[in-house]
Amino acid sequence: MAGHMARHMAGRVYLDWNATAPMRPQARAAFEDAAALTGNPSSVHAEGRAARHAIERARGEVAALFGARLADVFFTSGGTEANMLALSPAIETAADKRPRGELLISAIEHASVRAGGRFPRNAIEEVPVDGDGRVMLDALAHAVARATRPLVAIMLANNETGVVQPVAEAAAIVHSAGGLLLVDAVQAVGRIPCDIGALGADLLTISAHKIGGPKGLGAVIRRSDDTHFADPLMRGGGQERGMRAGTENVAGIAAFGAAAAAVRENLAGEAAHMLTLRKLLEEGLRATSPKAVIFGEAVDRLPNTTLFALDGAKAETAVIAFDLEGIALSSGAACSSGKVQPSHVLAAMGVSPGLLRGAVRVSLGWTTTESDIECFLDAWRKLAGALSKGHGIAA
Numbered sequence: 001m002a003g004h005m006a007r008h009m010a011g012r013v014y015l016d017w018n019a020t021a022p023m024r025p026q027a028r029a030a031f032e033d034a035a036a037l038t039g040n041p042s043s044v045h046a047e048g049r050a051a052r053h054a055i056e057r058a059r060g061e062v063a064a065l066f067g068a069r070l071a072d073v074f075f076t077s078g079g080t081e082a083n084m085l086a087l088s089p090a091i092e093t094a095a096d097k098r099p100r101g102e103l104l105i106s107a108i109e110h111a112s113v114r115a116g117g118r119f120p121r122n123a124i125e126e127v128p129v130d131g132d133g134r135v136m137l138d139a140l141a142h143a144v145a146r147a148t149r150p151l152v153a154i155m156l157a158n159n160e161t162g163v164v165q166p167v168a169e170a171a172a173i174v175h176s177a178g179g180l181l182l183v184d185a186v187q188a189v190g191r192i193p194c195d196i197g198a199l200g201a202d203l204l205t206i207s208a209h210k211i212g213g214p215k216g217l218g219a220v221i222r223r224s225d226d227t228h229f230a231d232p233l234m235r236g237g238g239q240e241r242g243m244r245a246g247t248e249n250v251a252g253i254a255a256f257g258a259a260a261a262a263v264r265e266n267l268a269g270e271a272a273h274m275l276t277l278r279k280l281l282e283e284g285l286r287a288t289s290p291k292a293v294i295f296g297e298a299v300d301r302l303p304n305t306t307l308f309a310l311d312g313a314k315a316e317t318a319v320i321a322f323d324l325e326g327i328a329l330s331s332g333a334a335c336s337s338g339k340v341q342p343s344h345v346l347a348a349m350g351v352s353p354g355l356l357r358g359a360v361r362v363s364l365g366w367t368t369t370e371s372d373i374e375c376f377l378d379a380w381r382k383l384a385g386a387l388s389k390g391h392g393i394a395a
């Protein structure tokens with residue numbers, strides 16, 4: 001349990017795993033071992049080959065988690081850069097090297113996809129979601145039919161609601177119209193299976209820090225080497241087979257690989273553990289607040305995520321009140337430069353403004369315990385009354 005203690009601040013309950021997860025002990029060990037390597041992975045001498053070996057071993061571990069080939073994994077500086085690299089009109093396939101005419105994105109994508117990568121603003125179109133937060137496949141079919149060689153981005157699971165998207169069905173629709181599908185799997189990895197072939201994604205993006213690897217590392221994975229990035233973001237020394245130049249983050253990549261291996265080994269058990277605790281959490285929540293709304297409750301969600309709201313409550317007040325009770329969680333609203341913006345995800349779902357402002361996200365992970373959930377529920381019983389009346393923090 002020493003590892004557990006080291007990962008959490010004493011006396012605190014960490015329930016914000018969708019923001020980031022603690023590093024797994026295996027990842028830390030791999031990080032330290034690889035940080036001791038001297039060589040540049042591009043060097044031909046023994047030192048260089050040792051660093052190269054650490055990277056390729058990690059690449060194999062990441063590839064295996066997604067059922068991909070080793071040569072189809074490209075490391076980046078995170079999920080954001082992975083999305084930026086993939087969101088380019090210059091994504092070519094062996095059969096079609098013409099530029100992608102449009103970018104279609106679901107209305108609930110992460111900011112790094114909503115920014116549109118290298119597509120011009122006027123070439124980006126949003127595909128709506130239904131009231132449960134799932135992309136509307138009939139709207140997608142219409143949009144791809146109108147578009148010219150579209151690149152379509154649909155996340156596998158939403159970071160706020162945890163709602164799992166019908167990606168395999170979307171892939172069939174996209175492919176039948178000559179489109180390519182990018183799947184942001186950042187929040188899904190480590191919680192549900194993410195086999196790239198089964199999903200039908202042409203490109204998949206992931207981030208290490210959500211699965212117990214280091215922050216500042218991610219990857220783009222392609223389903224086949226038919227797909228080519230003709231316009232890499234980083235040009236220079238030709239690393240990552242020309243797709244991402246710059247001397248590799250050897251220690252970080254080694255740690256990412258170790259985290260991926262741990263996920264592959266433990267996914268079924270960890271997912272079942274998180275689901276059991278989330279059921280406990282949601283039952284307790286409902287017992288105290290029968291009027292609480294749990295978003296996406298009727299549809300398939302990640303086993304670790306609950307986004308809920310009480311009408312009239314203010315999420316930012318709730319987050320501070322929980323923090324004072326020793327509990328780290330997050331509001332459903334995206335907070336940028338100190339301003340709390342209403343969540344575009346809940347807005348796209350048609351959630352009323354009163355509920356939308358009060359959304360609180362609780363996200364669990366592999367070291368979350370039953371006693372963490374009890375602490376959360378104790379705090380909620382104490383805070384719910386005052387918060388639902390829109391009052392400030394209970395003294």
Ligand code: PLP
Pocket residue numbers: 018019077078079080081110112155158159184186187207208209216217218
């Ligand atoms: N995509 C989704 C769905 C995310 O939730 C996040 C991070 O929260 C990202 C992309 C960005 O990943 P990173 O933090 O590694 O840049």
